[in-house]
Amino acid sequence: MAPEPLHLDALGPTGPYRTQARETVHDVTGRPVAELSVVPRLYVRRALAALRRAEAPPPDERIPALAEAGRLFATATIDGMPVERYEHTVARVSGLPVPLVREATRTVATALAGAYGFACQARPRGSRDPSLGTGTAAWIRRGDVLSVLVAGNHPGVHSQWAEALALGYRVAVRPSRREPLSAHRLVGALHEAGFGTDTVVLLPTDHSAADELVTGGDLAMVYGGDAVVDKYRSGTTVLAHGPGRAKILVTADTDATRHLDTIVDSVAAHAGAACVNATAVFVEGDPAPVAEAVAERLAGLPSLPPEHEGAVLPVQPLDDARNLEKYVHAEAAGATAWLGGDTLVGDLGDGSAALRPAVFQVDRADAPQTRLEMPFPCVWFAPWSRSDGLAPLRDTLVLTALTSDRDLVARLLAEPTIRNLHVGDHPTHVLVPGLPHDGYLGEFLMRSKTFTTSPPR
Structure with a gap:
């Protein structure tokens, strides 16, 4: 007898949300594995509004919380699913070899633990903490809400967007409908580690509502083919990741x-x-x-x-x-x-x-x-x-x-x-942690501005 399909709920500002509209996730043989809740456009708008109202945790809280989320992602039972079952299921759904899925699990955990340090590699030399004095360049966010439309070709793709949380963004994630388990598990781990449900959300959507996500956030990261890259090439608020070639x-x-x-x-x-x-x-x-x-x-x-x-x-x-x-x-x-x-x-x-x-x-x-x-x-x-x-x-x-x-x-x-x-003998796929993948994400998320003060008279 086939096991009951998993329920992959949307993870919104008020918690898990199981919709009537669902999409079946199959494994490589066509066997149903999960039911993914698909949220409508109105839900997306309300979720983005909640993110905009929320306050990000201070740095001394969110940095250790990211490390804890990485630990939970790699070791814990999340939403009833042990890590071993998660990795086996991702292999069966995505078709990627299970040893590669395990490696990606470790990669994501390491990325979350080092997210703030990796993000700050992009910080200009001329900027520093404005609390240290006047006449400096401050490094600030370009906005408050980042929308992420992730790809489903490899679980390791989730290692990058966590840097936005480290920098104080609130983040809305649209998972790949091909392989939504990794995004669902990571957002669940972030909630268990202390990030509020109004700080990071998981919003499975159809393509029309996905456009709402892109336009509704202050900034967006999207993954896709040449058509996606061409669509956003001239904009400054969307970072498009296309084919690597x-x-x-x-x-x-x-x-x-x-x-x-x-x-x-x-x-x-x-x-x-x-x-x-x-x-x-x-x-x-x-x-x-x-x-x-x-x-x-x-x-x-x-x-x-x-x-x-x-x-x-x-x-x-x-x-x-x-x-x-x-x-x-x-x-x-x-x-x-x-x-x-x-x-x-x-x-x-x-x-x-x-x-x-x-x-x-x-x-x-x-x-x-x-x-x-x-x-x-x-x-x-x-x-x-x-x-x-x-x-x-x-x-x-x-x-x-x-x-x-x-x-x-x-x-x-x-x-x-x-x-x-x-x-020399350095394979194309080996990228050193802390060095840019496709530029530093911080170059897109942050900017510098002058900060000066004068003593009161």
Whole structure:
């Protein structure tokens, strides 16, 4: 007999709220796992008004409360769900391997414990606490309420928005309807740690009410594809996170065979589903030997259910996997298939399928396929020459440059659309805590203003 589906209530200013309108959350086989309450537009407006009226806890309370929330998130039973059941369920719903979900649990806990320190990395040198004296630059919030529309591709995405709570924002979170369990658990942990229900809320909504969230907050963070980024590109109150399109560059002065571990890890870590996974590798010279060697390594990855301890590949419903395969093969027309040209679908026999790795080679650096980001290990190899310049390398969250050319490194570092640069054996997905991911969030949330006082006469 199948277990009763979980009830994932909205977590509003007055506590949990179970709506009549609900959305069923399925696992990768199509089995119902949870019922997600979906709140209407009017509820969103009222919740944002309550956040605006609320007072954030003082720093000496909210900083330890964030650390406690991280501890609870990683260890405690929250809303009746032990952490082990949470991780197993997230693996079954998202299709991410359970070892990766466990790693994300630890990542979120660490991020919450260090949220205030990480946020303050963005603080300008010229600003300091105005209580220390007159004639200074004060670092202040740009608003009071932050709306966050999170993605469901990886639980680790929740490690960033907690910095807003550390800085005194009240936060409204719209969870991904694909994987809402992580957001629900984190907001529940924050409430148990002492943050008021009118300080941080969970508002599952449909797309029309999501727009209300974006416009109703003082600032907003949203995740999505190119259409989302284009929609908000010209605004100053919305921070849009789009595809990462992480890349690797191998120049002719580098023996690529000595760096295969870095290339393979960049492509396949995090099940290839993160925005920091490499989706294109540019080789100065002939990319074929490198592509062949990478394909040989990736071919050995096993197809396993997401809850299996040895799982390393993402899993989707079988029909979804087959549709994705058709799309990738259509996009790869004319490319050389080193891996995945026959099939990308590892049928698990239960209505789900592992997404098998793919390695393709295109014939020029500006081939459109190099901008194609997939939710599994899929990488496009392309030739690159000095005459191609930086154009093919632009618009990337992370670039790993395997080169000893210092002049080239200086040019890559100065390129604004390359948001993070690694030089040498540093995989694209490894980002150091405390260093910016896509800029510091504090750069968006805060601003500086002059503060001077004169003694009374």
